[in-house]
Amino acid sequence: MEKINIAGPYNFDLVLDRLSLDPLHALDKEKRVVKVPITVGEASIVATVRATGTTNEPQFIIDGIDMVDKEQAVNKLTHIFQWNNPLEEVHSHFEQTDLKDISNQHRGTPLVLDFHPYNCLMKCIVHQQLNLSFAHTLTERFVKTFGSQVDGVYFYPTPEKVATLTVEDLRALQFSGRKAEYVIGIAKEVVEGRLDIEGLYTKSDEEVLNELIKIRGVGPWTVQNFLMFGLGRPNLFPLADIGLQNALKKLYNLENKPTKEQMLQYTKDWEPYLSYASLYLWRSIE
Incomplete structure (x- = not known):
């Protein structure tokens, strides 16, 4: 167990409210808890984040990280929940x-990120030109069909897994043919080494745009959402x-x-x- 104290304001209840829009998120608003699927080293773990403080004096307890590098796990969670970016300014x-x-x-609503930038890019592609309700439904089908589970929490399918899929595999979930091609194509870009997702962290907004916009299916809207919720x-x-x-x-x-x-x-x-x-x-x- 780790205890985290950060500068307020930080309204975790509003964070959970927005996270609850996505059916893939495992959370309990009354208990103020969310389970976060992360990868630390080679291990896929579920970190349980529970708010115990207030908006003005935020405090969190993290469970589920005892068997991995705690510092790395906390750093990942800090980045996801933007605990290191004070919101008063x-x-x-x-x-x-x-x-x-x-x-x-x-007040106190942070820019909470998707749990991994690759997941964010996949979600942005799936959500293109769809109403929010069906976009979440389609993403849920994609993850539950081809992803994995740890302690009842879903992990997105890896690029290696998605790269082996066919357009017909995704059409069965109600993907359009073109969207299926985009999703598989991006996974192949990652697997074949032409797209380094982690390497995008160190690049400027313009550099990220210039790199991603070259990929089939990625337009300005997708890049802007990825910059916000992925990076x-x-x-x-x-x-x-x-x-x-x-x-x-x-x-x-x-x-x-x-x-x-x-x-x-x-x-x-x-x-x-x-x-x-x-x-x-x-x-x-x-």
């Missing part, structure tokens, strides 16, 4: 903007995202969805925390 910034009310509603970059705002367009329409009481020019004007004051603005706007209509 983010909150103070939005207090001076049009996002003040929404920011207050979601934790703080200043992304996917202009083509329909959810953000609808959130801005609601925020500014517009008759129609905003144009790109309008969106650029609205977001000017939200830098350098555009990823948090995106997150809070998504939450405002979820």
Whole structure:
């Protein structure tokens, strides 16, 4: 067992609320617990993260990491839950903007990442051009059919596994033929050494964009979401995202969805925390 104390504000209940939208996540909102599938060295383990503190004085207890390198496990969890990025400055910034009310509603909500960047890239591809409900359903089918389980918690299928699949294997889950090709193609890029997912951590946003955009099926929306939820970059705002367009329409009481020019004007004051603005706007209509 490890005990973690971090700087507030950090609202773990709002974290669990958003994580609960994905049926693959194993959590209990009443007990304030989430089980996180991570790989430490060669071991696939399930770390149990339980909140015991408050929004202003956050504290967490981590179980399930005694048999592996604890420091490495804690570092992975710190990155996933963004425990090392204090949110007071983010909150103070939005207090001076049009996002003040929404920011207050979601005070202490961090930019929690997918549990592995490869998972995030797979999920971004699956979610392309689908409504959120079916996107989660399709991702759940994909993971439960081809992934693995540890202590009842699912791990995404490895690139090695996905690279062996056929388009017909994924079509059976209701993937489109093209989307199936994209998912398998990305897995092969990883397996054959042309795409180093871990190596993307050290690259700039522009370098990541330039590397990923060359891969079939990966467009700007996918890269921007990957930068946010795969790598934790703080200043992304996917202009083509329909959810953000609808959130801005609601925020500014517009008759129609905003144009790109309008969106650029609205977001000017939200830098350098555009990823948090995106997150809070998504939450405002979820």
